[in-house]
Amino acid sequence: MSEVQYYSERAAMPAVSVNKVIKNTYILLSATLLFSAVMAGIATVMSQAGMLPPIVGLLCSIAAIGLVWFVLPKTANSAKGLGVVFAITGLLGFGLGPMLAAYLSLSNGPQIVATAFGGTGVIFLGLSGYALTTRKDFSFLGGFLVAGLLMVLVAALANIFLAMPALSLAISAIVIMIMSGFILYDTSRMVNGGETNYVVMTVGLYLSIFNIFVSLLQLLGIMGGED
């Protein structure tokens, strides 16, 4: 039944509307990524000056996820949704500050951060380009991706107490794969008319990019760190 509904939605979505959703999503995504980077820069400088405790990262993540769960669904269809998207991305960017400051204090820290940043950009652009040009329908991935995400969360929960470096590495690597899958899935939904709200689409893609960056940073930090 859901299949019938899915395809009828697709057929009813004109190409002009699809292109508008894609255009608006990428404009908003660019703006939020820039805003997030500025907030991360401010927080990094504050952390280096000893003005931010490490727990700020966790508190910002909790606040941002709270906005995604409870506020975004109520505001996504109004102008307030734009403000909520900037609040979410700003909080997540700001929360990166203590972590970035810690990596930058390593001898090859600037190289690790720059590589993670550039690598995330290449992965996102490559996967988005692939989904946009092939216009393949990746809607079958949804169930696998959320199941994988749940398994990763359970593993991450266990690793808080086990503190196994090998498990941390495996979690980071799997998160990169799952988030890459989400980029394909979300872009495909946008291209094929499965999602018409560019605010929701922007948050989805932003979270995938954010998680790839953080996981890549951890992978490179563990595998390439000298200290």
Add this chain to the structure above:
Amino acid sequence: MDWMKILSALFIIAMIAWLWPRARRMMEDSRKAEPGEWGGVLLPLAAVAGFVVLLIMMV
């Protein structure tokens, strides 16, 4: 810091609790892949994995 670990654990438990019913619904509602469709996913994901290995070798 133990209280930070506890807060992190509570946060992840809340995420699992929030995600669980949505994940179940999504798994039930997702359409099944047609033959050959997985190839279109595994190819770019393999490219991502290879690229990450390259980045690790670079730093």
